Amino acid sequence: MNRFAYTRATSVADAVRQHAITPHAQFLAGGTNLVDLMREDVLRPTTVIDITRLPLRGVDATPSGGLKIGALVSNSALAWDARVRARYPLLAQALLAGASAQIRNAASVGGNLLQRTRCMYFYDPTTCCNKRAPGTGCAALDGVNRMHAIFGASEHCIATHPSDMCVALEALDASVHVAGSRGSRSLPFDALHRLPGSTPHRETVLAEEELITAVELPAEGYAQRATYLKLRDRHSYAFALVSVALGVRVEDGRIAALGCALGGVAHKPWRDRAAEASLLGQAADDTGAQARFADAVTARADPRPGNAFKVELARRAIIRAFERALAPTEASAHDDEDEV
Template sequence: MNPFHYSKPVDVSQAISLAGAASRFIAGGTNLLDLMKENIARPEHLIDITGLPLKDVRETASGGLLIGAMVSNADLAWHPLVEQRYPLLSQAILAGASPQLRNMASTGGNLLQRTRCYYFYDSAVPCNKREPGSGCPAKDGLNRIHAILGASEDCVATHPSDMCVALAALDAVVHVEGRGGKRTIEFADFHRLPEDAPQRDNQLADDELITAIELPPQGFVAHSHYLKIRDRASYAFALVSVAAALELDGDIIRDVRLALGGVAHKPWRDKAVEQSLIGQPVSRENFVAAAEAILRDAKPLEHNAFKVKLAQRAIVRALSDAATGGKA
């Protein structure tokens, strides 16, 4: 770990004024500190934002929720308004990490997690996310956990968050602030596919700070489900995960959201497939067709071809469970 300066600003403006390319904001530190210990992240300046007034969850004028970036994952998962109105989000958060980590991890920090690719964490081998242009050994190496959708020649890593998969399905909006002012980013646009710049995980500028996440009024209370498939029952990253949400009129689908985790560099949605389900009856046949369509462009690697069928079956199961409200 390299030496670094440390600051603890008292407000958002001061935090932003201190930010730059060589600095990092630190909240719970559940990912950044690991990266620093492994010499993967080497910030020259840590800006501690734990004292900023970003810990509220409040209703918006439109009937949604505005979640401060410093709300802990644990507090968010168990917040009464989230449990009652956005059970999909609560389920996804509780499927991630461990109670100890959820107590520390922040809402904003969750969006900024780096990949858990073995090669990214091993500074003895090349990695385009660490050193652009150095290569991607995962393409021909141990790639069981890697991407089957949206990858590039430069990177086949996956995004690790559970919470972000639910936020993608819920059409959340990210509120950020930088020296250029405030702006909002649609959740679908916040994270990037690797393309030829895998070192860039998201659309934030160096001086921008996430201040809040906004949820729209529609929470799919009656018909949503988060399914996570992993190697062990707890404290493991998803091989495949699915956030499924339905709005039903009898057995007719009036709205549908599907987001996948563990398969791409960002939470994966295919809005054309979602649209194809609208107006259709709830049926296994329709769910199977949707699952096959979402994976139609999958490009598995040597060791992760199993993810294609696993993802298809997980989609069908998650949609079926959402349709019944979790009741068999």
Template sequence: MRPFAYLSAPDVATAVGAIAEHPGARFLGGGTNLVDLMRQNIERPDTVVDISRLPLDRIEELPEGGLRIGALVRNSRLAAHPLVRSRYPVLSQALLAGASAQLRNMATVGGNLLQRTRCPYFYDTAAHCNKREPGAGCDALDGFQRSTAVLGTSEHCIAAHPSDLCVALAALDAEVEAESVRGVRRIPLTGFHRLPGGTPHLETELATDELITAVELPALPWAANSRYRKVRDRASYAFALVSVAAALDVRDGTVAGVRLALGGVGTRPWRARAAERLLTGARAGTAAFTEAAEAELAGAVGRPGNAFKTELARRTVVATLRRLSADGSPA
């Protein structure tokens, strides 16, 4: 462990002021990812700004029916909240599918948005990884690929985004609120995470001196008919090979509305816009669900170790939508 300075911030202004003064600083919330990365000598902050005591741990109902979720809300608490379970069950299910109960009790919403990839080459400091060390190369391109992405990849990086929560948030059109000494801004969740391109070490649109303060969910009444389905190598404490977050509004047999996002297959939480366009107005059924899934996955680039993900994702999308259409949609 490298030596570092420690600051416990009493308020948001102090926290963002400290990060502006110390460009090499990092915020510490639950610490479930940052501390591991520091132990592995991957993250090397010269200052750690502890934000765990900031008043950012509230879940509030918005006037139009949405939710405002503080960045320091613990994952376990968010999953159990009555309004989340009734209005956005896909979000509760995604949280409960992630990590272990102990980690969910510590992990925060803001930290989850910034969770870094679990690609084994990123964690192996003896391996070449452009995400960890720009310009070093990518050993995953010709290495172990089972956990890597098939959508949004580049010649520089094929690491999959690891978060379950972010997949659900992407499907629900969430917005991220961030604050710095320059003020407050809002970033759509679907534009928050960057594709790797030639700069895979730049993972989000968040500036280095910005603090996530909240996530807001818009009102979406038919999101009550939503589901998160996760396919993984074992039943618990495993990252997704493929996951699907979906909300479906079916009226008189026709898809009136749909939200769809994929996990485990993309270099960022993958909002399935092409599939949504095809499904809206179509007759709900296996044929339409299959056509939409195939259209979304048409651009997938599989490699020897992960090519199976394209077909697995197609089947998982169809199965999830079939279940939702059978369950029906609230009026």
């Protein structure tokens, strides 16, 4: 680990200011990802700016009927918040499917959104990785790529985003509040993360000094019909091979609204809104329409030899997620995670 300076921000504006005038600085919240990256010599910040004392730990109702979640709220606190469990079960399930209890206790909401890929080549400074060292190549293309992307990848990077929470936030149409040197702004969650293209080292649209201050949930939380399905190699403390966050609103027996996002398959949570539109108005018990939806979503997959199995796994996971989300209420309690 390299030597670095440590400072503590006294306000959001102070944190932004310090980062803006300090090259190669990093914000420190829970540190569950940053410390790993520094320990492995993947990140070498000159300065670490501690933001843990900032007033960003509230979970408050919004005028529109949703919830605004401070960026420093821990993953555990959010998962067990009574309002989240009652109104946004999809998010609570996703949070509890991620990492371990100890890590969830430390990890922050804002940090979860910004965690880096868990690609083994990214974490190994002796290998080629365009994300870690732009222009050096991507060892995963012809290497061990079982865990890698089947959607939205490029010749420069096939890594996947590791977050469970982000998949749920994508399905819920959340928004993100950020503060920067040019002021504050809000953006749709879907616009936060970038596909790799030719610049995989740029994982989000945020400027270097911009700080996530909150995540906002809309009023629609799919409280009655939602599920988070995570398929992985072992039952605990493993990243998803494929995950599905699905929320459905049913009116008069037909699908009136839905959000469906996939994890473990792309550089960002993956959502096919055109395919979703085809299900609107369909009978909620039309399993054929659900299967056609799964086929449409996975038809765009472009896997590598090592992860081609993910295409069929994703298709089946989507179908199973519909079965779970649309099951009768008394039979809708499920474990938060599944093994392959």
